[in-house]
Amino acid sequence: MNTKSPWIWLRTDWPDLAYDALAAAPDLAEAYRMHGVVEGKAAAIGLGSTSQVALDALSDEVLATAAIEGERLSLDAVRSSVMRRLGLATSGPVDRSVDGLVEVISDATTAIDTPLDEDRLCRWQSALFPGGTSGIHRIAVGRYRDHADPMQIVSGRPGREVVHYEAPPSKDVPGHMERFLKWFAETSPAQASALPGGGKPIDGFARAAIAHLWFESIHPFEDGNGRIGRAIVDMAMTQHLRQPVRLYSLSRQLLTSRSAYYDALNHAQRGDTNVTDWVQWFARQCTAACHAASQVIDQAIEKRQFWEKHEGSGLHERQRKVLQRLLDDGDGGFLGGLNAEKYMKMTGVSKATATRDLSEMVTGGQLWSQGVGKAVRYYVNVPGWAHGVAVEPGLVAPDPDTGLVVADEDRETKQSEEDVRAAAEAGRYIVSGKSGAEDRQYIGPIVAVSTLHVAQHIGRRQVVIHDTRLLDRVPAKGERLDVKFKGGHGTVLDMDKAGKEIDR
Known part of the structure; x- marks a missing residue:
């Protein structure tokens, strides 16, 4: 100059x-x-x-x-x-x-x-x-x-x-x-x-x-x-x-x-x-x-298409509020992704309700998730939005059945859950649900297992499915267990061994 x-x-x-x-x-x-x-x-x-x-x-x-x-x-x-x-x-x-x-x-x-x-x-x-x-x-x-x-x-x-x-x-x-x-x-x-x-x-x-x-x-x-x-x-x-x-x-x-x-x-x-x-x-x-x-x-077009796609999905108002926030923040704008704790703060609901709401939105296709346990994160499911998640070969791919973007680890989780559910139903058990969302105690034998899940008989031919990654140890089929969940994590106690300790 x-x-x-x-x-x-x-x-x-x-x-x-x-x-x-x-x-x-x-x-x-x-x-x-x-x-x-x-x-x-x-x-x-x-x-x-x-x-x-x-x-x-x-x-x-x-x-x-x-x-x-x-x-x-x-x-x-x-x-x-x-x-x-x-x-x-x-x-x-x-x-x-x-x-x-x-x-x-x-x-x-x-x-x-x-x-x-x-x-x-x-x-x-x-x-x-x-x-x-x-x-x-x-x-x-x-x-x-x-x-x-x-x-x-x-x-x-x-x-x-x-x-x-x-x-x-x-x-x-x-x-x-x-x-x-x-x-x-x-x-x-x-x-x-x-x-x-x-x-x-x-x-x-x-x-x-x-x-x-x-x-x-x-x-x-x-x-x-x-x-x-x-x-x-x-x-x-x-x-x-x-x-x-x-x-x-x-x-x-x-x-x-x-x-x-x-x-x-x-x-x-x-x-x-x-x-x-x-x-x-x-x-x-x-x-x-x-x-x-x-x-x-x-982004405005994508938001409109998102809501048109999920019109009539029966979402609760609090779920719609959170989804709108994620859409407004844009691709990767919601720093660190959504988890149960953030959802609780945004909506004021309990952890059990937050976990259930998030699971429903994943099933409904509004969200996709990555990670397990406390590390699980949820992202709004808009085509082309990667949310800053590192995409490595084989790590993230669309599910062939739903078209949702899921991690390979999530695909394995889904397949494992389907396998244990099928094994339990083949034994004429009724699947009553999955554990982890609420603080509860389950007592009974393990009647079916898969790579990542087990089904526990809890009486009257009903079974509950446990994700073994949420348990402090992986049970085997035939074990009689007392499983106690608190804060999303399960403690496994062998009932037979507990009985022997008491006999002493």
């Missing part, structure tokens, strides 16, 4: 910002392609302005545009404000500053045919600072800056400050802004189409990129320039795309690339009026934002 280069507004050809359309064409084309993908997916599933995807996108934009400036907003306050703005019922918290930012972003993307003028920009800036302060400092609100000191962007400790950028003097701001607002109006799609012969409007994404750079270079307000500048981007892009529903968050992408965002802006503000590099960089961020939105919509 050439630190001796004058600021862009000191150039003799300022503010005639231009870009090489041919050089930028591939990046712009890819941005439009990805935006088309997002629009197509949204249309396919009928996403409206009050859909969860749209609510999340607007909330994300509000949170991210503030976070870029180092301001952390309350997620609950943002969601509540967004819902109120869309006319939805909510009992969430109210924050005037949050409401102001939501109002600015909403106005920029809905009132797109209302002229952008000084009054509107000043009202936006006033909405961001309802108390007339930025932190504890009073600032000029509702008007362009008018202080005599240079408007500088600096970093570093006092005495060692680094000036990254210096904007035009306050006295020159009105003139700079008049030219900017005139350009913004004349290059709008509506204005260009009204020209003789339809005019030749500037590319929409390129116009948004130039508008942002131009506005940020003037830095007309004492505070709030970044948020207002990104709102101008939103307005420019919505004017061009005419998209009725926000489905992506460009500010989230800029926050993700925050350092690169500042570097790209700073580089453009120190360069000449050929801003091709900036337009290309901006287009790539639009592509990345749309790609992220596409993934969000994919």
Whole structure:
């Protein structure tokens, strides 16, 4: 970076910002392609302005545009404000500053045919600072800056400050802004189409990129320039795309690339009026934002397909609540997977109920599991979701009967249970259930065995099936046992040996 280069507004050809359309064409084309993908997916599933995807996108934009400036907003306050703005019922918290930012972003993307003028920009800036302060400092609100000191962007400790950028003097701001607002109006799609012969409007994404750079270079307000500048981007892009529903968050992408965002802006503000590099960089961020939105919509489609597949499955409300949480967290988003203890905390049920609920959901195909005993983990069964589980050759594969994704160890467990059940039924026993879910005692002989299970006769031709991995030792067929379960683990006592000890 050439630190001796004058600021862009000191150039003799300022503010005639231009870009090489041919050089930028591939990046712009890819941005439009990805935006088309997002629009197509949204249309396919009928996403409206009050859909969860749209609510999340607007909330994300509000949170991210503030976070870029180092301001952390309350997620609950943002969601509540967004819902109120869309006319939805909510009992969430109210924050005037949050409401102001939501109002600015909403106005920029809905009132797109209302002229952008000084009054509107000043009202936006006033909405961001309802108390007339930025932190504890009073600032000029509702008007362009008018202080005599240079408007500088600096970093570093006092005495060692680094000036990254210096904007035009306050006295020159009105003139700079008049030219900017005139350009913004004349290059709008509506204005260009009204020209003789339809005019030749500037590319929409390129116009948004130039508008942002131009506005940020003037830095007309004492505070709030970044948020207002990104709102101008939103307005420019919505004017061009005419998209009725926000489905992506460009500010989230800029926050993700925050350092690169500042570097790209700073580089453009120190360069000449050929801003091709900036337009290309901006287009790539639009592509990345749309790609992220596409993934969000994919998850929305997967969630809808999941519930359609399991409609009428008889799930309890608490099971549906947990499944929705797992779906909302996405592929691998529920850190460490679900287990009985986590399920108990989420639903408030006992361990026996948690174990039964989880088992039912595995049987019903809503979950798949991996591991045994205390190490067993459950994952929502969505095709293509691996949940970060290491997949080694032969470790994970779809069950040929159910189509569920299960570990080989789980397949062996299923086969072993089927074998011992068949052996018990062949001996004319009735299988009453499996042990481990409740703290209970079972007394009687072992009448059938398989690789991982045994069947114990508990009277009246009824047997209970034990998973031998939950027992402190593996019983043999014919042994008369007293098996006591507590906390999911069984203690095995040989009744014959116990009797001999008593005889002594």
